[in-house]
Structures are given as C-alpha cells and as structure tokens.
Amino acid sequence: MRQAGRYMPEYRKLREQHSLLDLCHTPELAAQVTLQPVERLGVDAAIVFADILLPFEPLGLGLSFAAGEGPHIANPLSRQADVERLPRVDPEADLGYVLEAVRLARAALPADIPLIGFAGAPFTLASYAIEGGSTRTFTRTKTLMYQAPDTWHLLLNKLAELVGGYLAAQARAGAQALQLFDSWVGSLSPQDYRTYVQPHSRRALALATEAGVPVIHFGTGTAAFLEDFAAAGGDVIGVDWRIPLDDAWRRIGEAHAVQGNLDPAALLAPAPERDRQVRDILTRAGGRPGHIFNLGHGVLPETDVGAVRAVVDLVHGR
Ligand code: CP3
Numbered sequence: 001m002r003q004a005g006r007y008m009p010e011y012r013k014l015r016e017q018h019s020l021l022d023l024c025h026t027p028e029l030a031a032q033v034t035l036q037p038v039e040r041l042g043v044d045a046a047i048v049f050a051d052i053l054l055p056f057e058p059l060g061l062g063l064s065f066a067a068g069e070g071p072h073i074a075n076p077l078s079r080q081a082d083v084e085r086l087p088r089v090d091p092e093a094d095l096g097y098v099l100e101a102v103r104l105a106r107a108a109l110p111a112d113i114p115l116i117g118f119a120g121a122p123f124t125l126a127s128y129a130i131e132g133g134s135t136r137t138f139t140r141t142k143t144l145m146y147q148a149p150d151t152w153h154l155l156l157n158k159l160a161e162l163v164g165g166y167l168a169a170q171a172r173a174g175a176q177a178l179q180l181f182d183s184w185v186g187s188l189s190p191q192d193y194r195t196y197v198q199p200h201s202r203r204a205l206a207l208a209t210e211a212g213v214p215v216i217h218f219g220t221g222t223a224a225f226l227e228d229f230a231a232a233g234g235d236v237i238g239v240d241w242r243i244p245l246d247d248a249w250r251r252i253g254e255a256h257a258v259q260g261n262l263d264p265a266a267l268l269a270p271a272p273e274r275d276r277q278v279r280d281i282l283t284r285a286g287g288r289p290g291h292i293f294n295l296g297h298g299v300l301p302e303t304d305v306g307a308v309r310a311v312v313d314l315v316h317g318r
Pocket residue numbers: 001002003004005006015020047048049050051052053065068069070071118134181183297298
C-alpha cells in the first residue's frame with residue numbers, strides 16, 4: 001500500500017532528479033522504483049509504480065503534482081458538456097508507458113514475486129476530476145451527484161469503461177493481479193453508495209475480472225456498507241483498520257479473500273505497540289487461507305523504513 005514512496009531513502013534520491021510524473025512517464029525508472037520495496041522490505045508482491053490519476057492526461061484534464069500539496073487538475077469537470085466532450089482513452093496508445101513499465105518490471109522481478117497492476121475506481125477518480133484536487137468534504141462531487149444525476153452516471157460510466165479496459169491491458173502486459181483503488185468511497189452513505197457508485201464499480205471490476213487474474217477491490221471507510229462493497233466484485237476485498245479484520249471477513253464471507261488492515265499510523269508507534277497490533281490482525285485472520293497482510297491505507301511519508309521492514313519480518317515469522 002504505497003510501498004514505494006517518500007519514506008524510502010532510495011526513492012527520495014531518485015525524486016531529487018525527477019518529478020513524480022517523470023518517474024511515471026519513464027518506464028525504465030518506473031520499473032526501477034517498482035523493485036525498490038521488494039529489495040528493501042522483503043514484501044511478497046510488487047505493485048507497478050504509477051498513479052491512479054495518470055488517465056487524466058489523455059482525458060485532457062491537465063494533471064500536475066505540486067510539491068507538498070498533492071494533485072492539481074487544471075480543467076476540472078463541472079457540467080454535462082464537459083463530460084460529453086471527454087475523449088475515449090485507448091490504454092495501449094494513451095497509457096502505453098505504464099504497460100511498458102509493467103513489462104519491464106515483470107522481466108526484472110524474481111519469478112516468485114507477483115506483480116500487481118492497478119487503477120482508480122470510478123468514484124475516487126470522479127472526485128479528483130470534479131474537485132480539481134484533494135478534498136475533505138467532497139462538496140462539488142456530491143453537488144454534481146445530487147443536482148445532475150444524469151451527468152454523474154455518464155461520467156462514472158465513462159470512467160468504469162476506461163479503468164476496466166486499462167486494468168485488463170495491464171494484465172495482458174504481465175500484471176498477475178489487479179487492484180482497484182476506491183480510496184474515498186467511505187465518504188458516501190450506504191444508500192448513496194448503492195445508488196450512485198456500486199453499478200459503476202461493478203462494471204469496472206467485471207471488465208478487470210475478464211482478464212483472468214485475481215482482482216483486489218480496495219476501499220477505506222467501508223465498514224457501514226461492506227456487504228454492498230464486496231458485492232460489487234473482486235476476489236479480494238481490502239479493508240481498513242476502522243473495523244476488526246475478523247468482523248469484516250465474517251460480513252464479506254469466506255468466498256472472498258481479504259486484504260488488510262493495519263493502521264498506517266501503527267508504524268509510528270513504539271515497537272511493542274506496533275507488534276501487538278500486527279499480531280492481533282494475524283490472530284483475527286486465524287491462519288485461514290486468503291488473508292493478504294497489508295496496511296489499511298498508504299504508508300505515511302514520516303514512517304521509518306526500518307519499522308516497515310520489521311512488520312514484514314514479523315508477519316513472515318522471522
Ligand atoms: O508503491 C505503490 O503503491 C505504487 C505507486 C502508487 C502511487 N500512487 C505513486 C505516488 C500508487 C498505488 C498510487 C495510488 C494512488 N494515487 C491513490 C490510491 C491509493 C491511496 O493511497 O489512496 C490515490 C488516491 C492517488 C492520488 C495521489 N497521488 C495523491 C492524493 C497524491 C499526493 C499525496 C501525497 O502523499 O503527497 C499522489 C502522489 C503520489 N503518487 C506519491 C506516490 C509515491 C507521493 C510521493 C511523491 O510525490 O513522490
């Protein structure tokens with residue numbers, strides 16, 4: 001979960017010479033960053049170095065990342081005509097550099113380390129496209145959702161087709177699992193999730209599932225509608241720390257695998273408290289097959305890389 005990033009010294013070193021978008025646009029560099037956490041942390045899988053917002057470039061939304069301020073979208077969407085005008089994105093032609101990074105990373109990784117491809121879910125992408133950047137309140141997003149439901153559904157439908165096809169293309173390029181990130185879906189009520197979002201996540205996940213590799217459906221803050229979130233699709237359901245892992249798994253059902261769910265802030269705790277939380281998750285997973293140990297959200301930039309390594313070793317029983 002954001003296992004490559006600013007908390008890692010070798011990543012920061014590359015970032016001194018290249019912007020985030022440069023790293024993403026240069027397959028050789030993206031593949032190199034993809035391998036960094038595998039070497040440094042000893043994790044069991046790699047995730048291709050990219051960003052969920054990259055499809056905004058071929059969509060013409062104007063993507064940039066300002067230092068310390070997160071993403072900025074120059075041409076946010078606000079009306080029906082903006083959404084109608086969005087061009088069709090062809091992953092092979094328009095995001096071919098990500099597919100090349102997948103190929104290069106796959107070729108460079110040890111045979112027993114699977115590579116995960118990923119994309120943003122329709123809701124989370126729509127929130128950035130409408131707000132123009134990060135938000136706490138999702139005011140513009142929800143205003144459009146309620147005031148112009150036809151525009152909303154047209155937008156989410158377009159995004160679902162885009163990311164479903166993009167995920168499948170990553171699988172063809174060599175990704176052995178696919179992850180759909182719905183990072184901000186927990187800002188919705190259960191009813192609004194069902195009405196405005198679930199059908200579009202279902203479509204994106206169905207397209208990804210056709211690629212024939214396992215699909216991870218990740219969200220945060222989903223405890224209030226976990227059953228509906230799982231029913232949208234995915235072989236593996238990602239859960240965060242706001243719900244105990246065993247409660248979540250019981251509600252999701254044993255037919256699904258689960259991923260999670262350490263609080264990233266636990267990596268900032270003294271070692272005994274951090275390790276207690278790790279062991280608690282393993283106990284709740286009960287040794288059943290189908291648990292992917294992970295954080296419930298991304299590694300915080302302030303994290304000591306040694307703390308992450310210690311968690312990996314503890315989970316591995318070393
Ligand atoms: O190692 C990995 O996990 C792969 C790389 C990866 C990045 N972004 C690179 C990146 C992945 C999986 C993402 C996904 C992503 N991007 C999500 C979904 C997962 C989540 O964390 O919720 C979201 C919401 C984004 C959008 C995004 N990208 C934001 C909001 C930011 C700024 C936040 C911040 O911490 O500054 C980014 C920038 C970004 N993408 C970084 C990285 C490593 C930050 C580091 C940098 O600037 O070099």
